[in-house]
Amino acid sequence: MNYQWYPGHMTKARRAMQEDIKLIDLIIELVDARIPQSSRNPDIDELGRNKARLVLLNKSDLADPACNRAWTAWFQEKGIKALEINAQTGQGLKAIQGAVQEVCKEKIERDRRRGILNRPVRAMVAGIPNVGKSTFINSFAGKACTKTGNKPGVTKGKQWIRLNKGLELLDTPGILWPKFEDQSVGMKLAFIGSMNDEIIIMDELAIDLIAYLQEWYPSLLQERYSLAGGETPVQVLEAAAEKRKCYKKGGEPDLSRAAQLVTDDFRSGRLGRISLERPGTGNV
Incomplete structure (x- = not known):
């Protein structure tokens, strides 16, 4: 069976991310814990190479616990902090704030040296469709979040969600998805339900x-x-x-x-x- 999946326009999505990434300090990347490699944004390493990184292994409750630990260690070896979460239940979300402070430590200290105090970390949430990005944002933000409006120099329509004094999320549409040459990637996406069953x-x-x-x-x-x-x-x-x-x-x-x-x-x-x-x- 041949697996193909193109739920959007790749060029437009990549251009949008290139613009948005200039505005942020941190990329929070959601992946499916059952297929952490195949569910990653393909261009995220290149586009985000100068930004702090945090990977969230979502739906970790469905994945093999030993594999979750192995993937967390694997990302750590790559210099990327990774956490296990379940966005639907809220499991693991409490650890995110501390992880943000950890991975953005250099940025926070640099701001302090410049006399910039209490400036929140600005983060973008990236993830392919159906990986749980919207569920994560809603669960992590909760009812207390407030949209702070358009900031100077920010393209009209982009909104910042202030989660707390230390963290803001850039609220943008879904950013990237994979165009795969390797059919096994498509097969695994089909296994977890990320492709339309009607075409399978x-x-x-x-x-x-x-x-x-x-x-x-x-x-x-x-x-x-x-x-x-x-x-x-x-x-x-x-x-x-x-x-x-x-x-x-x-x-x-x-x-x-x-x-x-x-x-x-x-x-x-x-x-x-x-x-x-x-x-x-x-x-x-």
């Missing part, structure tokens, strides 16, 4: 997902669908159909319905905490 052949997607799970998380499959082990992906779908009573007329297992159920079980976390990427191992 769900039976094939589920087969690919099951093959990965059989390699890395066989016990989770066996427990969920009462498997003995050693089944082919199609046999796993048949077992899932049997378990969930998915039958066609005549009593045959409905593999298409079973494919959707298996995929939904993974996406929702009902299968367990699963990561699709590990530092240094390449793609699934």
